[in-house]
Amino acid sequence: VDHSAEVPESITVRAAVAADIEQIRALAIGNGMFAPEDMGGFDDGLNGYLSGELEGHRWLVATGPGGRVEGAAYVAPEPFGDRVWNLYFLAADPSRHRRGAGSSLVRNVEQTLRAEGDETARVLIVETLSSAAYEGARRFYASRGFDREALIREFYGPGEDKIVFWKSLV
Ligand SMILES: CC(C)(COP(=O)(O)OP(=O)(O)OC[C@H]1O[C@@H](n2cnc3c(N)ncnc32)[C@H](O)[C@@H]1OP(=O)(O)O)[C@@H](O)C(=O)NCCC(=O)NCCS
Numbered sequence: 001v002d003h004s005a006e007v008p009e010s011i012t013v014r015a016a017v018a019a020d021i022e023q024i025r026a027l028a029i030g031n032g033m034f035a036p037e038d039m040g041g042f043d044d045g046l047n048g049y050l051s052g053e054l055e056g057h058r059w060l061v062a063t064g065p066g067g068r069v070e071g072a073a074y075v076a077p078e079p080f081g082d083r084v085w086n087l088y089f090l091a092a093d094p095s096r097h098r099r100g101a102g103s104s105l106v107r108n109v110e111q112t113l114r115a116e117g118d119e120t121a122r123v124l125i126v127e128t129l130s131s132a133a134y135e136g137a138r139r140f141y142a143s144r145g146f147d148r149e150a151l152i153r154e155f156y157g158p159g160e161d162k163i164v165f166w167k168s169l170v
Helices: 018-030 040-050 100-118 133-144
Strands: 012-015 058-063 069-077 085-090 123-129 149-155 160-168
Touching: 012 100, 018 040, 018 058, 018 069, 018 085, 040 069, 040 085, 058 100, 058 160, 069 100, 085 100, 100 123, 123 133, 133 149, 133 160
Parallel strands: 085 123
Antiparallel strands: 012 058, 058 069, 069 085, 123 160, 149 160
16 A cells, blocks of 8 residues: 555655755664764765765755754666666654654655656665664555565675665656
8 A cells, every 4th residue: 555645744855955964964873774984975975966966866855843854865866777766865863753754755756756757767766674673664665655676685794685675657
């Protein structure tokens, strides 16, 4: 069942700006997705977007009451895919999970890419992990209408598989 239309009205999604950097980083660290010392690739992606160097890459933030950043997402085209976009990062404030920030971000990504048409985007994928810590994420993608498409064994380490979710944008 796709519940993606059910999103609280108090959440707004906009393009990320430089002033959001620390809050976006805090989402990645606060959710245990990266250790602070392993943030190099993440920071390169974020800074490349902000400087305009990574053309076409998009970072979004979901803001709640008072403009507080409650979630963030990063989506970019897959360099070797045919109009395939990858949701490389998605996180909601750990103290405010399941209040709609993640859904608002995914819905915005999908609507924007669909509106740009199939010349730009055909497929949206997202890669997550097989461990118990990511069970919520796996349930989230399944509940947002993604198909559980593929598994790459041991990708993230011994016993830690990559799970790829897939959704058509056309
Ligand atoms: C996954 C994540 C981004 C979802 O964002 P969110 O704002 O918490 O999700 P929403 O409030 O939009 O959830 C919508 C629906 O997704 C499903 N869902 C979300 N989190 C879930 C969980 N922990 N367990 C089961 N279902 C879940 C539910 O169907 C939920 O609807 P409901 O609460 O009405 O039942 C967020 O939980 C998160 O930041 N997790 C940690 C980081 C992470 O795993 N990111 C993804 C890495 S690939």
